[in-house]
Amino acid sequence: EPEVTQTPSHQVTQMGQEVILRCVPISNHLYFYWYRQILGQKVEFLVSFYNNEISEKSEIFDDQFSVERPDGSNFTLKIRSTKLEDSAMYFCASDRGQKGNQPQHFGDGTRLSIL
Amino acid sequence: SQQGEEDPQALSIQEGENATMNCSYKTSINNLQWYRQNSGRGLVHLILIRSNEREKHSGRLRVTLDTSKKSSSLLITASRAADTASYFCATAPTYGSSNTGKLIFGQGTTLQVKP
Structure with missing residues (x-):
């Protein structure tokens, strides 16, 4: 069964550095998402992306965050200048669209540790 | 309480018993989804x-939805040790006629099934 894959599985970065998290969504999916989960807390929505543009973003997704689909397969999340509070698990997800009435398929996540 | 609150927060049962988890939410929704998360892994879509819809079945899973009470329940019958995981409900809120697929997750229920 096709899967969403995320790399790297663990990223350690110094505060203030830029980081790029990578995702390969399922190939025939149309909607793409990033979520994050701070240790011990709930999964939080960051951004949804469709037709090469952001369709919705949360308050967390400020100017330090950006997303890109640089080619037909990758979907990336960039944090420009990381802060300690950005330490979390970041999950990528995708679905086939149809106005949200589709299950989202999640990757195994990237654990981001900011030192 | 916030959107997508589950109870109980933790549940410990013996193998073979049934497990019931509840979820409440606040806004109008397009759909409600249940996910499982094994420790350190991504979210796996269940149903x-x-x-x-008012009720849905999938194998040993039974989900109910009561939109008048804004609540849902997940029943796992004949539980197995392999069902040990965290279970999250996630709601897809509606914004008039638009829907970006965003999911709002609850805090989750940690289920332990003892062999």
Whole structure:
């Protein structure tokens, strides 16, 4: 069964550095998402992306965050200048669209540790 | 309480028993989904129930939805040790006629099934 894959599985970065998290969504999916989960807390929505543009973003997704689909397969999340509070698990997800009435398929996540 | 609150927060049962988890939410929704998360892994989609459905089954899983009470329940019958995981409900809110697929997750229920 096709899967969403995320790399790297663990990223350690110094505060203030830029980081790029990578995702390969399922190939025939149309909607793409990033979520994050701070240790011990709930999964939080960051951004949804469709037709090469952001369709919705949360308050967390400020100017330090950006997303890109640089080619037909990758979907990336960039944090420009990381802060300690950005330490979390970041999950990528995708679905086939149809106005949200589709299950989202999640990757195994990237654990981001900011030192 | 916030959107997508589950109870109980933790549940410990013996193998073979049934496990019931509840979820409450606050806004109008397009659908409600249940996910499982094994420790350190991504979220695995279990079942999606649309706002016009009241009950749905999938194998040993039974989900109910009561939109008048804004609540849902997940029943796992004949539990197995392998069902040990965290279970999250996630709601897809509606914004008039638009829907970006965003999911709002609850805090989750940690289920331990003892062999």
